[in-house]
Amino acid sequence: MPPDNGGYMVAGYVVTATILLVYVVTLWRRAKRVTSDVTSDK
Amino acid sequence: MTEPRDNGLDRARTLSRRGLGISVVALAAFAGVCVLALGFTPVEARQGLAQKIFYLHVPAAWSSLLAFSIVGIVSILYLWLRDRRLDLFAESSAEVGVMFSVVMLTTGPIWAKPIWGTWWTWDARLTLTLFVFFLFVGYLALRAAIHDPDERARFSAVLGIMGLVLVPFIHLSVYLFRTLHPQPIVLKPSAPSLPWEMLRTLLASVVTFTLLYIGLVTTRYGLALGRRARETPDAA
């Protein structure tokens, strides 16, 4: 009978997905800000 | 003199767009891997559901070590060729690497607690990635603290190379410690003979995380080029 530790599994997957998504989104926004608006300062 | 500036910015735009495209594909693959791991991979009898974190933790470690090695190698290339773009690429790899390190260092304890009964263990993988994390943080902190781009590039490269040279010593140390203090083998989370269903999920995840690394570094490198194109209008 495998131990009942599904909570940890959920936590692990949620944390990973969150970190990845947050990074991708912030990176996308930073890249957009730098490469699109030619007239404004960095 | 906007022409060269636009060219630099153009290349930056292309790179970040391409990088984001790859990243989005990789994220979709990541979602697929999650489904695969959670729904279509057998549960490990002794460790239960928590063992499934393994399919994220190991590839994250792989990606952060990959990122770190690339920082080291590109640092050597920079000191040799002195091409500023190499420095920007190293910077990108370091930032992406630190993100993967954070994934690894959070999933590690979440996995260790139910499996080993303790939040942390000084095993080879966790120890190495912890130190890679410290080195990344030091690398990025050093870069943030230096304003002259040439000095920043040189110093970062020196640190990158020293860090790369340190890694084998960490391995040797952990190995020496282990041979002198054999750990009782309570549970072996990654048994050498993984059943095929588990192995294929792990491999799929490693491929996905590698793709994610490539996409993110490309995007971040594009960002770095764009920043540079703005600051120095007549730089290539």
Added chain:
Amino acid sequence: MADSVRLAVVIAAKDIRAELRNRTALLSATVFAALVLVIFYFSRDPTAVPAIVLAPSVLWVTFAFAAIVALNRAFTVEREHGAMDGLLLAPVPRGAIFLGKYLANLAFVAAVQAVTLPLFVVFFNVDLGSALPGIVATAALASIGFVAVGTVFSAMAVRTRFAELMLPVLLLPFMVWPVRWAVEATARLLDGRPLSELAGWLRLLALYDVVFLTLCIMIFGAVVDE
């Protein structure tokens, strides 16, 4: 090659003489080490843990902190006096400059350790006995390595705004390892274990020294030159 070594010794001698003339750095590093020892002493529970068990760790943490203070001082003084600029303008091989700074730093760290060790014996009432030569050798082996890395990093850190903070941030991941091996070796020495049990740790220390000293000599030029 011999010229470089001679140059290095000249540079080191000059730095050491400057330090001896103005002894504040040496004194403050020693006082700092003594303070760390006292804090460790007061923070332990004498009934629960005998001093000898903690001894290696306490000794080495003290050595490590004192070394960082020492390394910081060396380059801060440098920056204030602009002494290195003159050296850099001359066609002096950068490896020789590194070696000179390194030897001076090593002498400084050794001096602090030489004062700290007796203090440690006194405060903690530890009988070193026959372990003393081994401990001195271990201290030398460990210091040779991390002072090399520390010399390169302090040259970089001194150019940043928060130099005193930057040096430990950069250096500690590199310093932890020789200190860890030194603690293992020291613990076994104090236990009276045979040399064979120490050999692995000492070998690692020696390998670290050779690799990093060589690397630092080669890479120092990239830090100080454009």
